[in-house]
């Protein structure tokens with residue numbers, strides 16, 4: 001049977017002789033080869049309001065309901081990227097965290113003290129004195 005696929009990326013019409021047992025994936029692969037499309041991308045075939053993407057690559061044309069003379073679209077499939085969340089704790093960020101967590105005020109003058117990581121002590125810039133953590 002013959003189907004017609006409009007490759008939306010190059011705007012070209014491709015007539016293909018296919019078998020009902022062919023899979024969605026094999027049709028897409030054939031078009032990728034023919035049109036020299038980027039193999040690292042995912043594509044989907046669209047028929048009316050039905051879309052067949054990478055999760056349907058093993059589906060046969062018959063099971064997908066694609067028949068002789070059908071007109072389909074080939075489009076790039078947008079697959080959401082999973083970005084791993086990496087929590088970085090830098091040496092600089094640590095004292096800031098500690099300062100934010102336990103704010104300390106000088107017992108003598110009441111000024112907000114600064115945590116000095118190097119000495120692991122609080123420092124009052126007004127009195128020029130250290131205070132234990």
Ligand SMILES: [Zn+2]
Pocket residue numbers: 106107108109110111124125126127128
């Ligand atoms: Zn002070």
